[in-house]
Amino acid sequence: MKLKYWIYAMRLHTLPLSITGITLSFLISKFRGFEEYIVYILCLITALFLQILANISNDYGDNIRGLYNFNSFGSNKRVQCSFISFLKIKKGIYLFSILSFISGLFLIYKTISINDIFIFFLYFLGIFICIYSSIFYSIGSKPYGYKTGISDLLVLFFFGIISVQGSYFLYTHTLKIDIFLLSLSIGLLNVAVLNINNIRDIDNDYKHGKYTMAVWLGIKYAKIYHIFIIFLSVFFGGMFIFLNQIKNIQWYFFIFFIFFIILHIKNIIIIKDNKLFNLELKKLIFITFLYGLSTGISFFL
Template identity: 45%
Template sequence: MLEIYNWIYAFRLKTLPLSLSGIILSSFISFSEKGIFNINILIWSSITSILLQILSNLANDYGDGIKNIDNINSIGPKRTIQSCMISKNQMIIALIIFSILSFISHMILLYYSFKDHMILLYYSFKDHMILYSFFKDKMIMIVIFIIGIFICIFSAIKYTIGNNPYGYIGLGDLSVLIFFGLISLEGNYYLYNHIFNYKLLLLCFSLGFLTVSVLNINNMRDIENDKKYGKYTIPVIIGLKNAKIYHTLLMIVPFILSIIYVFITYKSIYQYIFILLIIPTIMHLKNIYHNHDFNHELNIAIYINILYTLLMGIGFIL
């Protein structure tokens, strides 16, 4: 039982809802715009995202552990490698398993997204030009999505593992913006509709920035220890004072972009319901400036992210 607890602890369950935000929001928007919803896509995209997030958390635990970034001076929750709760060899095996599971889940997701088009392709063989064009377009996108899962797996591992992990040179924020915002929201929207919604980029950046804010609090909390051991996160590079200003932008800009998106896609006043989050966001920012209980504010930032997703989605449905 203790070993099972150790693995559940290493999964860092609190972070998993963040991986679902883009998927949930894209599902809401797809249904509200075109009445398109596929439960299989929702299920398998959610499973894939959760597996990738767990993979990332385990890789982060392993990478920081072997580099001694996680140590007795760390402020955040203890990590399993550093605490000898899980051995290095066990963690390596877990990384391999979750990489494989992520790939398999993603391939099942692609099957449910493209299977109707493949059936249509099969029965449209009479017109060879249409057949070729249709087959070519769909196959290109399938190949892109397959390449995409390899990039996601590689990025999840490379964040803290290897000789030059990008999380140690201030690129973690950019990675979160891309994967939790652009790929999660726009990519999953494509799996439903097989078209790109370029207006949706406004919400991609909004959701991405809100998720980066969670990482930023984590990095502000660990700034002294990271600086000491050579992990150059954004707060380490720009300093704590500027990191708080940066955090303010990460929390405020999403509301501006979301308002613009609702304005250009306006259907009802309910689309603005997410604005209710401005009050807790301002309180959160006030606490960031006036105290250093970053662990508490980390939880608040996660809740704001989740509520933003739900309120934005519900607003479009209503």
């Protein structure tokens, strides 16, 4: 049944990364007196469409370059090209591009007044940038995902700043420095997820000319880079709580998060077999999701 191969291609286990920042900023905005439920749902739908678009586009681009085969550690990513034709994958890319655009258009129509022409145009342009970035990470003659460091910065931007600060602005029409710090914390955890993926695929990526940060640094320094990213995320997250502490339970949740992060770092350091990074990748996605959710919920406890 081809449906299960499409599910593999969409990489459903990564979708909590799209939900995390948007839900976190919504919970904080709700605590501060803004209850934009429809805006939240539209943000959620748009983000999910964009991430699915990015996932299938990434697999398509990498597969046509021969990066994924039956010996790849991320073997689920090859199934779409083994069991679904390239033509159908391209149709899927077109479909989710259209869905992302329509959903994004509804979102800015609902949240931004046409009279506020600059902000309206900025978000309208942002829809195209998001769609373009989702597709051309690994598609085209010069995919930016094959250039050292660019994909890391864009993940920080889209999954951190845009996801948290951008959605918070749509809920409240305000910009806050504490939300910006929180967006960096969430964004850096997403970069760490990408880095685990790149460490896992380091040999295959190098062989096919995909120069990620892991390829550029080598596995030893890629692990150090990973620890540094997470340290910065914890620092910015701690700064956010320091600026917003209302109850001790916020610190308890944060310390609980740090405990799991320490365990994760220990595992990253000792792993020798690259295929074992798959498990740590999924763990970090789950940790990131719980971190965002618990930080938002802690305001109400």
